[in-house]
Amino acid sequence: MNDKSKMSSTDRQKLIMDMLNQAEHPITGSDFANKTNVSRQVIVQDVSILKAKNEPIIATSQGYLLINQQMNEDLQRMVIVCNHTPEQTKKELYSIVDHGVTVKDVIVEHAIYGDLTASIMVSSRVEVDQFIKKINETNASYLSTLTEGIHLHTLEANTMDKIEAACKTLEEVGILIR
Structure with missing residues (x-):
């Protein structure tokens, strides 16, 4: 983390979803943490909250991904x-x-x-x-x-x-x- 101000949880979660929607490859918690100026653990909490809201996020060994049900059919x-x-x-x-x-x-x-x-x-x-x-x-x-x-x-x-x-x-x- 650096000295920039931290994003609110709502803004972080929106950014996480936006980045995952555009991602072609998994994104690590550390990448999200660096982008939002919070710890990786805060990102883990944000992702847990998003999953609880039924966002189709999965954690893989390479990072986070969105499950696109239409592509997988x-x-x-x-x-x-x-x-x-x-x-x-x-x-x-x-x-x-x-x-x-x-x-x-x-x-x-x-x-x-x-x-x-x-x-x-x-x-x-x-x-x-x-x-x-x-x-x-x-x-x-x-x-x-x-x-x-x-x-x-x-x-x-x-x-x-x-x-x-x-x-x-x-x-x-x-x-x-x-």
Whole structure:
């Protein structure tokens, strides 16, 4: 933050929505914080308020995005079940994105909380590398460690053939559970 005056929460939230509506790529909380002269935590609160107002914002490992329902209607989706070690995560994600498929999320079943879902939103090797780097830099655990490696992914692509090809590759490397 610098010495400029801070924006009001209403103005910040409007700016966040305006920027997300125009964005072609995710925008980080730090980018919003720098633009509005507040802390990243204030941005997290603003985004939470916007989500509570039913704004279609998702947080990904690369930053915030708006879910555009109209654009996604033509895409094919499939939920798959995988099992692997944390060290195999890069191989798993590369095996999917190399077929032109987006990994939307990871889902695990927790004994107390039920299904836990986290947005991933990776579509390329570069995004996979950024995701893995962020996990390593923050010393975070993969959700799949809660379930001894078993987890689900929602896959999305413009054709079901691409998703099936990714599944075939995952099966060949022993990651997909059919």
